[in-house]
Amino acid sequence: MPPDLAEAHAALDRAVDRCYRSQPFPDDRRRVEFLFAMWERMTVLFNSTQKKPRRKRKG
Numbered sequence: 001m002p003p004d005l006a007e008a009h010a011a012l013d014r015a016v017d018r019c020y021r022s023q024p025f026p027d028d029r030r031r032v033e034f035l036f037a038m039w040e041r042m043t044v045l046f047n048s049t050q051k052k053p054r055r056k057r058k059g
Helices: 003-020 028-049
Strands: none
Touching: 003 028
């Protein structure tokens, strides 16, 4: 990975860590697990508030 891209990734990781925790995540895996769990909670809430399409009645 080019050094500039690696530094950009590291800067983004630091920014995410500061947004969600007082201490940095210990590793990339824990950061990703946390973010996916948060995404999953948000999408479940979003999907549960959406109206379900009505089915046409036969007949």
